[in-house]
Amino acid sequence: MSRMERENQRKLFHAKLLLRNQLHLMNQPTAAIKIHLQEILLVEKTFFALDYVVRAHNFEEAMICLEQALPCLLHLENRTSEALIQHLLRLGLRLPEGNAASTSELVISAESLMNNEIFGSLGCSSHWSFPLNANGTVGKIKFANWRAQKVIDDFQLLVDICLSGDEHEAERIKWMNMVQSYCSCIFVSFVSFQLYCLIISICHSVYSKRMTLRVTI
Numbered sequence: 001m002s003r004m005e006r007e008n009q010r011k012l013f014h015a016k017l018l019l020r021n022q023l024h025l026m027n028q029p030t031a032a033i034k035i036h037l038q039e040i041l042l043v044e045k046t047f048f049a050l051d052y053v054v055r056a057h058n059f060e061e062a063m064i065c066l067e068q069a070l071p072c073l074l075h076l077e078n079r080t081s082e083a084l085i086q087h088l089l090r091l092g093l094r095l096p097e098g099n100a101a102s103t104s105e106l107v108i109s110a111e112s113l114m115n116n117e118i119f120g121s122l123g124c125s126s127h128w129s130f131p132l133n134a135n136g137t138v139g140k141i142k143f144a145n146w147r148a149q150k151v152i153d154d155f156q157l158l159v160d161i162c163l164s165g166d167e168h169e170a171e172r173i174k175w176m177n178m179v180q181s182y183c184s185c186i187f188v189s190f191v192s193f194q195l196y197c198l199i200i201s202i203c204h205s206v207y208s209k210r211m212t213l214r215v216t217i
Contacts, residue, residue: 006030009030010026010030013026013030013033013034013037014026016037017033017037020040022036022040042188042192046192073189073190073193074145076186076189077145077148077149077186078143078144078145078148080182081143081145081148081149081151081152082141082142082143082148083141084152084155084179084182085141085143085148085151085152085158086138086140086141088155088158088159088162088175089110089130089131089138089141089162090137090138091162091163092106092110092161092162092163093106093132093136093137093138095162095163095168103136106161106162107130107132109161110130110158110161110162111128111129111130113154113157113158113161114126114128114151115127115128117154117157118150118151118154118157119147119150152179152182152183155175155176155179156176159172159175159176160172163175
């Protein structure tokens, strides 16, 4: 990042913090300011969602966002996990390109990992096959969400197979840092969803009491 870009970034941070009466954070390093702003924006988005629920005229209207949120979150997690797995397998195949023995070893190792450690165990193995096309490229990865979650949970094992060797150590670290950030993002999303469910149930109770009061009157 150039000096001009850094200055523009600091100006942007200053404007956002000034708007939120948080200028005291400008004394911190840029990375820390960025994290604080992300946390503030997350809280703001949560309150926007809660405001929508509280302003709803009836329980059915308040439930619309809730009913749409869970399928979207699950679909997001499933498709993103599949994409991460597919990109890693592609990278693993690309490194030994032209070396049939290395490619075969990668395919066998990946299948053994999936079938004997992630989806199954020794003596009770699964039957996953490496999606290798006839032209040597990786085919489409399709997993049920619970399977994709299991692969992500043991992603380090797959990274070690696809990016083996000391020369790829830095790249392995980058991949795992990225996956850890992704897992944190998914965790925060589901925690926010659970909070939203709690607010919905409270609102339902409030709406029910309102209706009971009206009928009594």
